[in-house]
Structures are given as C-alpha cells and as structure tokens.
Amino acid sequence: MSFPFQSRSGASKSLIxxxxxxxxxxxxxxPPRPRSAAFRLQKPGxxxxxxxxxxxxxxxxxxxxxxxxxxxxxxxxxxxxxxxDAPDGAQTLAVSWLSSSFRVPITFFALLVLxxxxxxxxxxxxxxEAKVNGDAVIMxxxxxxLAALTVEPVGAEQPAFVPLTGRLVWDEDATVRVFxxxxxxxxxxxxxxxxxxxxxxxxxxVQSPDFGQAQSDARKAASDLRRADQNLTRLxxxxxxxxxxRKDLESAEADYASAxxxxxxxxxxxxxxxxxxxxxxxDFLLPSPLxxxxxxxxxxxxxxxxxxxMLANMPQFTAPLFVVTxxxxxxxxxxxxxxxxxxxxxxxxxxIRSKAFPGQTFRGRLDLIGDSLxxxxxxxxxxxxxxxxxxxxxxxxxxTVEVPDAVPMSxxxxxxAVFLRENQYYLFLEIGPGQFQRHAVKVGSERDGxxxxxxxxxTGQRVVTEGCLLLQSLMDNAPKT
Numbered sequence: 001m002s003f004p005f006q007s008r009s010g011a012s013k014s015l016i017x018x019x020x021x022x023x024x025x026x027x028x029x030x031p032p033r034p035r036s037a038a039f040r041l042q043k044p045g046x047x048x049x050x051x052x053x054x055x056x057x058x059x060x061x062x063x064x065x066x067x068x069x070x071x072x073x074x075x076x077x078x079x080x081x082x083x084x085d086a087p088d089g090a091q092t093l094a095v096s097w098l099s100s101s102f103r104v105p106i107t108f109f110a111l112l113v114l115x116x117x118x119x120x121x122x123x124x125x126x127x128x129e130a131k132v133n134g135d136a137v138i139m140x141x142x143x144x145x146l147a148a149l150t151v152e153p154v155g156a157e158q159p160a161f162v163p164l165t166g167r168l169v170w171d172e173d174a175t176v177r178v179f180x181x182x183x184x185x186x187x188x189x190x191x192x193x194x195x196x197x198x199x200x201x202x203x204x205x206v207q208s209p210d211f212g213q214a215q216s217d218a219r220k221a222a223s224d225l226r227r228a229d230q231n232l233t234r235l236x237x238x239x240x241x242x243x244x245x246r247k248d249l250e251s252a253e254a255d256y257a258s259a260x261x262x263x264x265x266x267x268x269x270x271x272x273x274x275x276x277x278x279x280x281x282x283d284f285l286l287p288s289p290l291x292x293x294x295x296x297x298x299x300x301x302x303x304x305x306x307x308x309x310m311l312a313n314m315p316q317f318t319a320p321l322f323v324v325t326x327x328x329x330x331x332x333x334x335x336x337x338x339x340x341x342x343x344x345x346x347x348x349x350x351x352i353r354s355k356a357f358p359g360q361t362f363r364g365r366l367d368l369i370g371d372s373l374x375x376x377x378x379x380x381x382x383x384x385x386x387x388x389x390x391x392x393x394x395x396x397x398x399x400t401v402e403v404p405d406a407v408p409m410s411x412x413x414x415x416x417a418v419f420l421r422e423n424q425y426y427l428f429l430e431i432g433p434g435q436f437q438r439h440a441v442k443v444g445s446e447r448d449g450x451x452x453x454x455x456x457x458x459t460g461q462r463v464v465t466e467g468c469l470l471l472q473s474l475m476d477n478a479p480k481t
Contacts, residue, residue: 130474137471139434145474150466151430154459157409160452161351161402162343162445164334168386168397171329176289177320181273183306184208184284191294191322200274202285203322204299211275211284218266218277221259228252228259288324295395296323330386330393332364334401335379343403344369350384351402354393362386362393364401402447410444410452417465418443418451419472427457428464428471436464436471 130145131138139146188205191197232252238244270277274287288294299305299321332352336344350364364386373380384401386393393399417427418441425443428436444452457463464471 132475135438135475136431137428137436137438137474139436141434143434145470146434148467148470149436149464151462152414152465154411154413154457154461154463156411156459158412160405160410160444160454161447162340162405163447164336164340164401164403166332166334166352166384166399166401168393168395168399169331169333170295170323170325170327170395171331171385174290174292174329175323175325176292178203178286178289178322178324179307179320180206180208180284180286180305181307182206182208182210182214182284184211184282184304186299186301186303186305187283189297189299189301191297193294193297195294197288197292197294197324199288199291201288203288203294204286206284206286206305207282208284209282212280212282214266214269215275215277215280215282218263218270219280221263221266222277225256225259225263228256232256286321288322290324292324292326294322295325295327296320298322327391327395328388330388330395332384332386332399332401334366334382334384335377336369336382337379338373340403341380343405344382348403350386352386352393353400353402354397356397357392360392362388366403405444405452410454411457411459412450413453413457413463414465415446415449415451417463417468418453419468421472426468426472427453428468430462430464438472438475 130143184206185208186204187207190202190204197203232249232255235244235249235252239246239249267277273284275284298319305321332350334344344366346366346369348366350366352362352364354360354362364384366382366384368383370381413427418425419427425441426438427441429439431437439456441456442454444454446452
C-alpha cells in the first residue's frame with residue numbers, strides 16, 4: 001500500500017506500507033527495504049513517527065500525546081509506528097495530517113488488518129486425557145504430562161533412626177563455677193579464656209579486708225594456744241608440788257583445749273582456699289578448684305566483688321567470676337516426646353549431628369531419663385554424654401540426636417514422594433508405561449530429605465518422586481472409567 005506525502009524539501013514522495021500476517025497472532029511487518037527509513041507526521045499537538053529496521057517487526061500503537069489533556073471529541077491521538085534500535089541518521093519526512101491522501105490509505109490499511117489479518121490460528125490437537133480406574137491413573141504414552149513426572153526405583157533397606165532435638169552443655173561432673181569467698185577488689189588476673197589451668201592454680205588476686213581478718217584470726221588463735229599451753233604447764237607443776245588447787249589445773253586444761261580448737265578452726269578456714277596464716281597482707285589468691293580449661297571470665301581488674309553476688313536476682317551479678325571445665329566432655333539434654341519414650345532407655349547409643357558440621361557425626365550414650373513429663377512441652381528430659389575429643393562441638397549448641405527406631409532397617413524414599421491425605425500417607429507406584437497406582441504406606445522418621453517406609457513398599461518398585469500431587473489432582477478431576 002502506498003500514499004503520497006511531501007518531504008521537508010518540498011519534493012513529492014510516496015510511503016509504501018506492507019503487511020504480513022503470521023499465525024496465530026496479528027503481526028504487522030514491513031517488506032524488505034533499504035537499510036533504514038523514517039518519516040514523521042506532524043500536526044499541532046500530534047506526532048506520528050515511523051522508523052524501520054529490516055530485520056525487526058513493527059506494529060501500530062495509539063497513545064495520548066504526552067503532557068496534553070485527553071482529546072475525546074476530535075479523536076486526535078498520537079499514531080506511533082514503533083521500531084526498536086533504529087539506526088542513526090534515519091531520514092525524517094513531514095506529512096500533513098489533514099491531507100486525505102494520507103488519512104484515507106492509512107484508514108483502509110487498518111481495516112484491512114482487522115478483516116483479513118487477524119485470523120484465528122488452528123487449534124492444537126487436544127492432548128490425550130488421563131483416565132482414572134480406581135486408584136490407578138492411566139496416561140497415553142505420548143501425553144505431555146508424563147514430562148512432569150519423575151520415577152525412581154526403591155533401593156535397599158537402610159538403618160532407621162528417630163531424630164530428637166538436643167542441646168549441648170558442659171559436663172557438670174567436670175565443671176566448676178568460681179565465686180569469691182571474700183569481699184574485696186580484684187587487683188590482678190593470672191589467666192585468660194581458653195587457657196589450661198591446674199588444680200589450685202591462682203586465677204585472680206583479690207585485696208580483701210575480710211581475708212585479712214581471717215588471717216588475723218588464725219594468727220591470734222595460734223598465739224592464744226601458746227599462752228594456754230604455757231599456763232597449763234605452770235599450773236601442772238604447781239599442782240604436783242601442792243601449790244595449786246586441782247580446779248585451777250582443770251581450768252587451765254580447758255583453756256588449752258579451747259585454744260587448740262580455735263587454732264585448728266582458723267587454720268582450716270584458710271586451708272580451704274589454699275592459704276596459710278604466715279602474714280596478714282589481705283591479698284587473697286583465688287584458686288582453681290580443679291584442672292581443666294578456663295572457658296568463661298566475667299571479672300576485670302579493679303572490679304569490686306562480693307560473695308553474696310550469687311544470691312542476687314540479676315544476671316550481671318549471678319554470673320560466676322570464672323568457669324573451668326573439661327571441653328572434651330559434654331552433656332546433651334534431650335526433649336523426648338511421649339510417642340518416642342519406648343525408644344529411649346539408659347545406655348542407648350546416640351548419634352549426634354550438627355548443622356555447623358554437615359556430614360560429620362559424633363557418638364554419645366544416654367545416661368539418664370527423667371521421671372516426670374513437662375506439663376507445658378509434654379516432653380521428658382533425658383541426658384546423655386558426648387565425647388568431644390576434637391573440641392568441635394560447643395556448649396549451648398543445638399543438635400539433632402538420632403536414636404535407633406523400633407524397626408532397625410527400613411526402605412528410604414524421597415520425602416516429596418509421600419503425601420498425606422485424610423490421615424493416611426500415600427505414594428504413587430509405576431505399574432506400567434504411563435500407568436500409576438496410589439498406594440498407602442506407613443512412614444517412619446525423616447532425615448536428609450528421605451523418609452523411612454515401614455510398611456507397604458518393596459525393594460525394586462518404582463516410585464513417583466516428582467509430580468505425585470499432579471497425579472492426585474488428576475484422580476480428583478479426571479473422568480473415571
């Protein structure tokens with residue numbers, strides 16, 4: 001189709017339009033032309049631009065002029081023939097919108113597109129419908145729905161485990177939390193976190209008047225004992241020569257025994273903390289009660305500490321000054337549900353897994369099972385011991401603890417192959433080419449994307465692992481035979 005117009009130079013030219021109509025849509029395109037061509041149609045407030053690239057299709061769109069109010073009565077709109085990536089240097093030509101030589105052909109061309117171009121495409125052949133026969137879904141071998149299904153054979157039986165949630169803590173039999181027995185001020189620290197310590201090794205130096213009083217009491221008790229001993233010796237000699245009455249001797253003997261007891265008490269008090277009454281310098285060396293590793297320190301030099309901090313109801317005060325433990329030994333606390341109680345007993349072997357160390361397992365043993373059920377969580381507390389020779393596991397780490405299932409061996413299938421319907425677990429088995437049967441199964445525990453099948457499945461059967469919900473949807477909607 002062609003129509004005349006004038007260029008800016010005043011020369012008469014013709015604009016040739018062509019159209020092709022591929023199925024199924026209506027695509028307006030241009031026949032082969034020179035490398036690039038362009039024209040611009042102008043009217044006050046209205047612009048028509050046309051650009052063409054030989055290898056690209058184009059189409060018409062009608063848009064309201066940018067920045068102008070909608071014009072309804074006159075029907076004036078922007079007519080844009082849209083191209084992508086127009087080459088530089090495209091020629092721009094001007095055509096008068098009021099020229100009938102332009103409006104009539106373009107109107108006729110638009111009607112031609114609507115009447116002859118937009119023919120509906122041939123409808124694709126209907127895909128074969130799936131049929132349902134009881135619990136079986138039957139598809140044609142050329143059905144495109146088969147591409148959405150994945151079928152895998154069932155492998156050999158594997159050990160079955162029940163996963164429980166666990167929390168690692170320090171072994172309390174090898175852990176001590178150190179508080180100060182005397183009030184005072186911390187003057188010096190001797191160890192850092194993660195440093196090994198031995199039993200009796202000083203952890204901090206505390207300047208304490210209370211400790212000085214204990215030293216003074218011990219030295220005073222020793223002095224009182226010496227005086228009581230001298231007095232008893234003198235009265236015993238006088239009594240033997242008849243110069244002292246028996247009651248004075250008996251009184252001296254009682255004073256000596258009392259002084260001896262006081263001296264023993266004062267020295268024993270100091271000995272508890274590894275100190276002696278050699279001086280009254282008030283410098284108390286806080287010792288480690290056992291050998292291990294310092295894993296926590298909550299004290300700094302210059303801090304004032306008191307022995308009654310442990311009685312305060314505030315975390316910053318109740319925290320111990322030091323925590324010494326053996327990190328190669330840990331406890332694991334388990335929350336055992338009611339249904340899993342028959343599976344746990346003292347001595348049960350535990351397999352511990354952590355998300356922090358994927359692919360690694362740690363061994364443990366169940367040592368204790370609680371005698372009561374928590375009323376809130378409906379679980380029983382159980383405790384196990386874990387060997388941590390590599391020191392990879394850390395205290396307060398949440399782990400998954402696996403205990404042997406009641407059925408020691410079971411078949412494993414992907415979790416996506418099993419679905420729940422009306423309180424019953426099902427999966428689909430491939431019984432032939434394009435034939436699938438829904439089958440009820442009894443499931444066990446789930447681990448690593450696999451679920452244990454306790455009943456209803458045999459080794460070698462082919463299970464639908466992808467698309468089982470599609471098959472169930474077909475069973476619900478497809479006509480049954």
